[in-house]
Amino acid sequence: MARVRLDGVYKIYPDGTRAVDDLSLDIAEGELLVLVGPSGCGKTTALRMVAGLEEISRGTVAIGGRTVNRVPARDRDVAMVFQSYALYPHLTVRDNIAFGLQLRRMPKAEIAERVAKAAATLGLTDHLDRKPRNLSGGQRQRVAMGRAIVRNPQAFLMDEPLSNLDAKLRVQMRAEISRIQRDLGVTTVYVTHDQVEAMTLGDRVAVMKKGVLQQVAPPQELYERPVNLFVAGFIGSPAMNLLQGRLEGDGDAALLHLGDQALGVPRALLAERPALRGYLGRDIAVGIRPEDMDDADLDGPAAAGASGGGAAVLSSTADLVEALGAELLVHFAVAAPPVVTEDTRELARDAGADDAPAPGGGAMIAKFSPRSRVAEGRPVRIRVDTGRLYFFDPDSGAGIWGEPGRSDSREVGDD
Amino acid sequence: MSDDAATTAPPGTGPDPLPGPDGAEGAPRRSAAARAAARLGSGAVQLVLVLIALFWLVPTLGLFVSSLRTPADNASSGWWTVLARPAELTLENYAGLLDNPTFVGSFWNTVLITVPSTLLIVAIAALAGYAFAWMDFPGRDWLFLGVVGLLVVPIQVALVPIAQLYGGAGIYGSITGVVLFHVGFGLPFAIFLLRNFFAAIPRDLLEAARMDGGRELTIFRRVILPLGGPAIASLTIFQFLWVWNDLLVALVFADAANQPMTKALQAEMRQFGANIDVIASGAFISMVVPLVVFFAFQRYFVQGVMAGAVK
Numbered sequence: 001m002a003r004v005r006l007d008g009v010y011k012i013y014p015d016g017t018r019a020v021d022d023l024s025l026d027i028a029e030g031e032l033l034v035l036v037g038p039s040g041c042g043k044t045t046a047l048r049m050v051a052g053l054e055e056i057s058r059g060t061v062a063i064g065g066r067t068v069n070r071v072p073a074r075d076r077d078v079a080m081v082f083q084s085y086a087l088y089p090h091l092t093v094r095d096n097i098a099f100g101l102q103l104r105r106m107p108k109a110e111i112a113e114r115v116a117k118a119a120a121t122l123g124l125t126d127h128l129d130r131k132p133r134n135l136s137g138g139q140r141q142r143v144a145m146g147r148a149i150v151r152n153p154q155a156f157l158m159d160e161p162l163s164n165l166d167a168k169l170r171v172q173m174r175a176e177i178s179r180i181q182r183d184l185g186v187t188t189v190y191v192t193h194d195q196v197e198a199m200t201l202g203d204r205v206a207v208m209k210k211g212v213l214q215q216v217a218p219p220q221e222l223y224e225r226p227v228n229l230f231v232a233g234f235i236g237s238p239a240m241n242l243l244q245g246r247l248e249g250d251g252d253a254a255l256l257h258l259g260d261q262a263l264g265v266p267r268a269l270l271a272e273r274p275a276l277r278g279y280l281g282r283d284i285a286v287g288i289r290p291e292d293m294d295d296a297d298l299d300g301p302a303a304a305g306a307s308g309g310g311a312a313v314l315s316s317t318a319d320l321v322e323a324l325g326a327e328l329l330v331h332f333a334v335a336a337p338p339v340v341t342e343d344t345r346e347l348a349r350d351a352g353a354d355d356a357p358a359p360g361g362g363a364m365i366a367k368f369s370p371r372s373r374v375a376e377g378r379p380v381r382i383r384v385d386t387g388r389l390y391f392f393d394p395d396s397g398a399g400i401w402g403e404p405g406r407s408d409s410r411e412v413g414d415d
Numbered sequence: 416m417s418d419d420a421a422t423t424a425p426p427g428t429g430p431d432p433l434p435g436p437d438g439a440e441g442a443p444r445r446s447a448a449a450r451a452a453a454r455l456g457s458g459a460v461q462l463v464l465v466l467i468a469l470f471w472l473v474p475t476l477g478l479f480v481s482s483l484r485t486p487a488d489n490a491s492s493g494w495w496t497v498l499a500r501p502a503e504l505t506l507e508n509y510a511g512l513l514d515n516p517t518f519v520g521s522f523w524n525t526v527l528i529t530v531p532s533t534l535l536i537v538a539i540a541a542l543a544g545y546a547f548a549w550m551d552f553p554g555r556d557w558l559f560l561g562v563v564g565l566l567v568v569p570i571q572v573a574l575v576p577i578a579q580l581y582g583g584a585g586i587y588g589s590i591t592g593v594v595l596f597h598v599g600f601g602l603p604f605a606i607f608l609l610r611n612f613f614a615a616i617p618r619d620l621l622e623a624a625r626m627d628g629g630r631e632l633t634i635f636r637r638v639i640l641p642l643g644g645p646a647i648a649s650l651t652i653f654q655f656l657w658v659w660n661d662l663l664v665a666l667v668f669a670d671a672a673n674q675p676m677t678k679a680l681q682a683e684m685r686q687f688g689a690n691i692d693v694i695a696s697g698a699f700i701s702m703v704v705p706l707v708v709f710f711a712f713q714r715y716f717v718q719g720v721m722a723g724a725v726k
Contacts, residue, residue, distance in 0.1 A: 051622075051626060052625075052626075053622050053625070053626075072625075073622075073625045073626050074625055074626070074627075074628040074629060074630065075628075078626070079626060080622075080623070080626045082619045082622070082623060082725075083619075084617065084619045084724075084725035085619075085724075085725060086617065086619035086620050086622065086623035086724065086725055087623075087723060087724055087725075088620065088623075088624075088638060088724070089642065089721050089722060089723045089724040090641040090642060099624070099627050099637075100626075100627035100628055103627055103628040103629050103633060103637075104628050131723060132722075132723030132724065133722035133723030134723070135723065140723065147623075147627070151627075
């Protein structure tokens, strides 16, 4: 158990590509920090630099107060769980787990004891004499975990350990990893591209984009106060709706114009984020989470638009309704243009779209209560929780919040 | 099924009739390859294959039978006549061979040449293959390109220069010289083979071993070697066979005291005849040993050694 620190770490390839760009992280003892981001964002490279499998171009990595830049992987006393599990196919489960201990010339009795304990923790006791090829995917994943925990290392490094499991097993193993990590209290760096995994597992989550750290914060803060469009769009499922709007002053309050419709911005929100005043009369990027919208007709038409400062209802036509049982996902469009910045392009790339959303689209998704009677092709009125609107600078993509920099919880402390 | 008609037709009568209109009844049409594979599975085709295999074995059988007949019998009648007179068979030739110091000496020479050559080639090639596949050192790719280039050098071009070199070094005619020559010319292929096999081992496995605390040599010994078993076994068999059966290198580099079996047996061939009793039984003995080696290493040919390693 040790503190893991990355200080101004770079990974620069010979062709000049910066896979990791000035990454500084301070991971406390026993903390589980999740590195998350779209593929190619440098999260795995960062992890491999901590592991010692990748050379550090610049900056320092320290584990337990010891700078390990020049320490080979075998002497760093960290254990890694690989995405592919990387089990030794010629060894039994027992020998796979014991391998690291055998190489360290630990007495046989102690090895046996430790292996038995790890196997019991992971429910592998009955499979110790089997070879990896005779195990199911979930069991292989457990063996990979066992190989890490049996060594009792200073830190665990996990590289998308659940991405090869099917959805159901993934949820189960996610809970198990969380439990084991808490029980053992071992500092853990966990890499994933799955934001649900990141949110559920991490004590803190670090979001990366193209090698650059965007924000490190506890999951809830990441959700509530994303520092920029990228984090806002990456965290949350379905993703936050991002639209180009226009903010107009209206006495104390303000009106947010989205195409031919308008939403009132509550006074309280304006007071909380004074910087918004600077955007009056200008274009602004606005984010609305699907879960902050609901069917306006649900509580009777009169209930709509009551909150201070004007309307809180959008009108549109439901293009598609996905019933998930506990909720309805309603796809609709408003006439506002989508936000197109470098951040949203990166998000679209991650989502598998070749291009940024089609121009003029303004496609949105709302999460409705299942009691809603919205139907495809029918008009729909959407009530927006205007107190929970997100605003971003349309050019830089930076979030507009109360105190500048407050949500940027990057720690640049000293030893 | 539309194929039943085809399988009941006698084999070898010609190509299958095309599936008739019944193919349109809903049974999926199978490809020509699939139909051919189905026919190969039928007993009649297997019978043909067995017959071909037996036909290929006839010369070996002839050699074996000849080795069990006296020189006089061999001179007066063909080996197949033994089918009518099995009483002719005798172990005399083999007994004579054991009393023949030239042959016994040459047998040991063959062993002394083949075993060290094979071991050296496999050992050096395994280490070199690992280095070429997984270790970073300057000029690695160029060196490997050089190894690949050496694959195309025919040994004949090297015979005279090497003989001169050996003369200068004082090992001409010795077993050491023969072994060195075999090792030198066996290595390019051996390195090439093992390097490619090792390179196919998933990188994650080596990194896992590195994280587990393994040094290069430990990783080589405990991960690469066990996983490389099939490749190493086949390389061992190939090398053993090539060196064991070699005549050319022995003719050039081995003197009479150090000659292997191939050279000794060849010497029994005369312009107007041959010592068939020595040649037949000696050749048969020289054939049996590689077979033993083959069966000994066969168990290392396991399919799917990598199963379960990475998903």
